[in-house]
Amino acid sequence: MAAPIYKVAIVGRANVGKSTLFNRLISEKKAIISDIAGTTRDRNYAVCHWRDLEFYLIDTGGMGEKSKDIINQQVSTQAIQAMAEADLILFVVDVRVGATTEDRILAKSVNRHKTPKILVINKVDNNRWRQNNDDFYRLGLENQALVSAANGVGTGDLLDQVVTALKKIKKKKSKKNGEENIRTIKVSVVGRPNVGKSSLINTILGEPRLIVSDQPHTTRDSQEIIITHNKNKIILVDTAGIRRCSKKSGDDFEKMAVEQSLENVWRSDITILVTDVSEPLTWQDKHIIDEVIQQHNGLIILANKWDLVKNKDTKEYTNYYREFFGFARWAPIVFTSTVKKLKIGELLDLLVLIYQEKHRVITDNALSKLLADTIRRHKPTKGAGTKHPYIYNLKQTRTNPPEFMIKINFKAILHESYLKFIENNMRYKFGFIGVPIKIRVAKSQNLQDK
Known part of the structure; x- marks a missing residue:
């Protein structure tokens, strides 16, 4: 339409x-x-x-x-x-x-x-x-x-x-131009107060569409802004700053705005976590990413205000972010400055790429080769119990987000670290940049699975 x-x-x-x-x-x-x-x-x-x-x-x-x-x-x-x-x-x-x-x-x-x-x-x-x-x-x-x-x-x-x-108003009807076939990507922009979420969207748009100030919680209602990038329709959702609210706090605005922000994360395809790279990361940043992963969203970690950093050693800061967000090492980190308009085009390209990765399909044949190579490099390790695990097969069961099923012998338990080893090999082989991967384990007594 x-x-x-x-x-x-x-x-x-x-x-x-x-x-x-x-x-x-x-x-x-x-x-x-x-x-x-x-x-x-x-x-x-x-x-x-x-x-x-x-x-x-x-x-x-x-x-x-x-x-x-x-x-x-x-x-x-x-x-x-x-x-x-x-x-x-x-x-x-x-x-x-x-x-x-x-x-x-x-x-x-x-x-x-x-x-x-x-x-x-x-x-x-x-x-x-x-x-x-x-x-x-x-x-x-x-x-x-x-x-x-x-x-x-x-x-x-x-x-x-x-x-x-x-x-009664005479206006030209908008042309569809094949809009039914245009991909729509919903992106929530989240983070703590005053990290530059609204400024980021204003920079992308090239106009002061959103109100910005140094006061915390300038943004209250979540705002949806539609842009087009390389024939992709991207819905950017600006949200209120999320911080830990005290039980004694009487700020109902903040509570309602934070609830609305989290609801938008739940409805999004991809989340951009905006951080202030000139300040230390906090527990709240981890909490936001945890919400994103639970919803199986794509994720980009944006290190904003790069212009305020004196020692611009991206390797040092990347290691710091990777260590802090150890459970989300698969998320790309983009160092940017909304003031200097750094890497804005790269960010938009990354949104499209992550959306494609969320919908990536891996053939059974490719997964079988990956599994054989993985086992050859490192045999499956057992978890609790005495039975050594035998892996029958690895298959993709869904996309958006990518989900896989690994089938093992009935009485065995596969160690969690080995599942992580398989996931890392999958990412190395197939990509899945910025996308959480879920691997489920199923047990089988059927000899035909061998």
């Missing part, structure tokens, strides 16, 4: 229910919501389906008076960019508060755009509030919709208005 050709931006001041409306219209809890102003920061995209039309819905942070705070400035910039690229603007206000001075200032800004607009009067939870909307006519937006995003009242009628308005 071709990508949606329309975009609808949701804008308004803080705490009028924009993210709640966004989640309601896409029927998914994609945006983190709370009663605290400034919860949403980056603009958040999702595909919305209604009747026979698909369109992108864009959630934005609360706009307001000019602020000296760098993050608030970037939030407003993000919302302005969303309006600039939108085909339709939903200007959201709060019926319980009425048309505030801030609403009137923002309405003037919205009305400067020639783009069609709908005034969405939110939090209309009962008939009493339906009678209190006369004040909003002063904002100068003729098309209005009364809704309650929290319970869904009026949102169907709003979507009908949106579809009707979009169908």
Whole structure:
């Protein structure tokens, strides 16, 4: 299916229910919501389906008076960019508060755009509030919709208005260009706070798509950004920084953001673990990689901020990373700097390669030769028990991730170290760079297996 050709931006001041409306219209809890102003920061995209039309819905942070705070400035910039690229603007206000001075200032800004607009009067939870909307006519937006995003009242009628308005806009339909055959790779970008995750994606895009600052947890909602690289569709997911949360911590934002970050790891094909190479690695870095391996994701370890390192000895740092992440020696390490834009193209090529490795198929004949060579070099070692293991065969049982089954005689136990020896030989022979390999052991009493 071709990508949606329309975009609808949701804008308004803080705490009028924009993210709640966004989640309601896409029927998914994609945006983190709370009663605290400034919860949403980056603009958040999702595909919305209604009747026979698909369109992108864009959630934005609360706009307001000019602020000296760098993050608030970037939030407003993000919302302005969303309006600039939108085909339709939903200007959201709060019926319980009425048309505030801030609403009137923002309405003037919205009305400067020639783009069609709908005034969405939110939090209309009962008939009493339906009678209190006369004040909003002063904002100068003729098309209005009364809704309650929290319970869904009026949102169907709003979507009908949106579809009707979009169908009046003449736009060229996007060409499919064989999109059904384009490979889609979902990549989660994770790491501790302030290691440069959002900066990495901005560098890849060549534009300030995501808000960045020196403050921890600048990113809250996970953001999906789609790019194309060598005819591959890559979905980059920027996530909030993951760190160990204290049980006494009252930061609900952080807890929700970390949960969302881990959920994106679980849904990804490949994970990029971003680290700050100028600082020592931590237990939290190991914990993140452990989550990745449990989900059988592909993995790239990114040593960012290489420009801050004085003694640029890649061999020394590679050994340090390999020793620290001893259980993930198969993961490639990329030394980069988002400031200097080092090895960004190499990183994208590596994503495509790892995706291919996850789907690699090894023939039975090739595996039989590998097994014979492995046994000739080092005979199987037994684990617990007295019976010496005899290996009948080695076969691949699945891809994505690669999984293999090794069949041995019934009463024997194969030592774990020998399975690792087989895995290392497989990696040396066939590659599987950046991909976890699972080898299961099955026991057989069938003489035909010999």
